[in-house]
Amino acid sequence: MDSPTVLRRRLGSELRRLRERADLQAKFVADELGFSASKVSRIESGQTTLKESDIRAMLELYGVSDEAELHQFISLTRRSTQRGWWHDYGDSLPEWFQTYVGLEADASRIRSYESELVPGLLQTADYAREVFRTFWPEQDSGHIIERRVKLRMQRQEIIRGPKPLTVHAVLSEAVLRRAVGGVDLMSEQVKHLIKAAQQPNITVQVLPFSAGAHPAMGTNFRILSFSEVPGEIVFCESVTSSLYIEKESDVARHEHVFDHITSLAMSPTDSASWMQQLATEGYGV
Template sequence: MDSPTVLRRRLGSELRRLRERTGLQAKAAADALRFSATKISRIESGQTTLKESDVRALLELYGVTDEAELRQFISLTRRSTQRGWWHDYGDALPDWFQTYVGMESDAARIRAYEIELVPGLLQTADYARAIFRISPSAPSSDEIERRVKLRIQRQEIFHRADPPIVRTILNEAVLRRPIGGPHVMREQVLHLIELVERYEVTIQVLPFSTGAHASMNTAFHILSFADVPGDVVYVEALTSSLFMERESDIAHHELAFARLSESAMNPQDSLSWMQKLATEGYGRVN
């Protein structure tokens, strides 16, 4: 079942298609309905929950009169307002990250480049716990456990009937930095190896020896969907995130990802490197 986040994106994409078919600019549509231009932008990018009354007004403006088509739009609107499973963790999940989790839960393909840490989707509970413990927000023990539970539940997408294809490029520093100590890191690397062997997960390690590369200061994710046009680039900061959907932004990040992939060890060499690291790279573990 599609998540509400992806349904909003699909609905927004369809409304944008209808607007463009009528030849209306976004500002003209906003003025006609006394909406703000920002509201139209957020509706079309799927960044806001739509009211049924707003959708009906937009459809009327765009000349949609076919009853069957109207019913489809209203049904999609109602489904898009339902709560996703992640809303149960609302107090431990910033609003801006809820959007990402919703997209991730329905993504057909996820491409990620990380500079400093293992992507949340691939983390073990102990690794995630070690990350949360040093958070500047100083979460309580109970809150940390709720965040860890959410992070692990996100990994249920690997058990979907149609699990996503995940391609991840990790800076060597990600696997060298002893987060949580040697035992936690060894278990984390073994977990990555298991994911590669069991699922549609590919990991490439970008070694220090590469030197300068295509994304020196920015980690990013590119999410693609089976039945929603357009990819989304996600970039996260400490207290907010950025979603980019312009074709030029997507193309720029896809090119960076391709160049990073060329600079990194190939998947098989990366797997061998991680296996050796898990065996020898963290010293003696009690």
């Protein structure tokens, strides 16, 4: 069964198609329906849920009158408002990050570049716990931190199972040199990465300092691909918000950058050997 996030993206894509077929600009639609321009954009990109009254108004504006087609859209709208499993963690999951978790759950492949952190899907519980304690020191009461760790571990189920998510992560050497939580914890995290990279659906490459300047400097990003919905999404995260990029030319630019840094990085085999040496010698254990 498709998740609510995929259904919202499918609904948004269809609404964009109908608007363009009717030769209407998004601003005109917003003005006619009393929406903000940003709301129309969020609807068409699948980043917000729709009320049944809103979908009826949009379809009427787009000239859709066939009862069967109307029924299909209403049904899709209702299904897209259902809650995903991650909503049970609403007390510890920032609202702006819930969309990403839904997209991640629906993705078939994620390509990412990280300059500071081990990707969440490849973190150990101890590493994640230390990161959360550092990011939200005011929440170090235990409960919220443990809820966040539990959510992160549950998210990792998508890299296992009969149809696991494909992950290709390029990590700056700095990610692995930074002893998060101390040398023992970090050594275990690096060993966990080595083990994870032995799975056929996971590729880990280390971008060494010796590679010099590269086009991903100063940024982190993830490129999400989907089997059910066409098009990729680039996700960029900051301290309190996130950015979703879907414009084809911008996505293509990120794909080009990713291909470039994979060519500069050590091969997966050499990366595993380098990490093994770091875990056994570089952290003094």
